[in-house]
Amino acid sequence: MNFLRRHERLALFVYVFVAATVPYFFINRFNDGRVSARLALPVDELIPYQQPWEFIYMSFQLMTFLPFVIVRDLALLHRMARAATSIWIVAYGTFLLYPVEMVRWVDPTREGFLAWGVRLNNLADGPFNCFPSLHVSIAVLMAFTAWKADRVVGGVAVVLAFLIAVSTLTLKQHYVVDVLAAFVLSGTACAVFLGPYRERGPHVALRRRTALVLPALYAVAIAGLYVAYSRGVELPPSKWTHLERDVSRAAGSATNFVTPLP
Numbered sequence: 001m002n003f004l005r006r007h008e009r010l011a012l013f014v015y016v017f018v019a020a021t022v023p024y025f026f027i028n029r030f031n032d033g034r035v036s037a038r039l040a041l042p043v044d045e046l047i048p049y050q051q052p053w054e055f056i057y058m059s060f061q062l063m064t065f066l067p068f069v070i071v072r073d074l075a076l077l078h079r080m081a082r083a084a085t086s087i088w089i090v091a092y093g094t095f096l097l098y099p100v101e102m103v104r105w106v107d108p109t110r111e112g113f114l115a116w117g118v119r120l121n122n123l124a125d126g127p128f129n130c131f132p133s134l135h136v137s138i139a140v141l142m143a144f145t146a147w148k149a150d151r152v153v154g155g156v157a158v159v160l161a162f163l164i165a166v167s168t169l170t171l172k173q174h175y176v177v178d179v180l181a182a183f184v185l186s187g188t189a190c191a192v193f194l195g196p197y198r199e200r201g202p203h204v205a206l207r208r209r210t211a212l213v214l215p216a217l218y219a220v221a222i223a224g225l226y227v228a229y230s231r232g233v234e235l236p237p238s239k240w241t242h243l244e245r246d247v248s249r250a251a252g253s254a255t256n257f258v259t260p261l262p
Contacts, residue, residue, distance in 0.1 A: 012077050013068050019088055020064055020138065024129060027095045031128040036101035039131060039177045050170040051114040054121065055222075057167035059160065062214040063139045066157055070211045071149040073204045076197055080145040083193035087137050087185055091129075100131040104172055116229045118171065123235055132181035133174045136165045140186035141194075148197055149205040 067080050104127050143161040147154025165182070168174040 008074050009068065009077065012074075012081050013065065015081060016064065016084060019085065020134075023088065023092050024134065027092060028126045028129045031095065031099040031101075032126055034099050036099040036128065037131075038103060039100055039175045040103065041176055043176050044169075047169050047176075049172055051110065051118060053167040053170040054114055054117050056160075056163045057135075057171055057173065058117070058121070059218060060135050060139050060164050062218050063142050063157065063160065063164065066142045066153075066211070066214060067145045067149070069213055070146050070153050070206055070208070071204070072206045073149070076145065076148055076194075076204065079193045079197055080141065083141055083145075083189040084138065086189050086193070087134070087141060090185060091132055091134050091137065094131060095129045098131065099128060100175075100178070102127040102130045102173060102175065113226055113229050116235065117225065119235050120225070130174055131178045132185050133165075133168055133178040134182070135168050135174070136161070136179050136182035137186040137189075139164045140183065141189055144186075144190045144194055146211075148194055148199070150208060153205075153208055153211050 067077060071077055071080075104122055139161040140158075143154060143157035145154075146157045165179050168179060169176065
């Protein structure tokens with residue numbers, strides 16, 4: 001206990017990392033093969049598939065840890081952790097009770113680094129755990145946590161969170177309904193846990209330059225992936241390619257708009 005008290009920031013960081021990944025991927029694999037709903041609406045068909053949004057979509061991984069490089073006040077980090085926990089409880093419970101499956105869009109004629117990156121993303125993350133979108137809800141929470149500490153960094157983060165929400169739609173990773181539900185979920189968590197927080201003077205935030213470590217890490221990660229791609233690293237076929245092959249037929253099916261669970 002004394003160790004945790006002396007290293008609260010590290011303990012919170014580890015907790016967020018584990019809670020954001022282990023249950024998510026376990027449930028994602030558990031839902032593979034289960035009867036799942038598809039929540040496509042006509043508006044989803046109007047949103048074009050755009051590969052360049054992959055760069056924005058993947059920035060979510062760094063947004064998750066933004067508060068740890070800009071927030072100094074541990075009280076705010078604790079509030080963020082409680083808000084995130086409430087989001088995970090609701091989302092993970094919904095994934096189990098009402099699994100939603102996304103019909104992925106993959107254009108086999110597209111080549112290049114971006115197409116390779118999208119295939120890598122789809123290989124690692126199955127088309128389940130869609131409703132609500134954790135990609136969006138956690139990004140919004142972390143952005144507003146940063147905004148509570150530093151209005152400049154937080155303002156940039158809020159814009160990025162909005163762009164991440166758009167990327168989930170343009171890459172066909174989520175339905176519009178998933179994103180709207182995520183905004184409601186994260187908005188509620190922010191109001192309940194971050195709303196009552198009152199700044200404690202100039203010591204709430206760390207120096208802004210510490211936040212630059214995140215784009216630096218992102219650049220290194222992209223460079224590493226590009227090296228792997230340029231050296232010809234081939235990706236194994238996704239076990240969910242049947243969804244990708246059926247996308248053109250499913251997109252034109254009226255029964256695909258909302259398919260409820262039996």
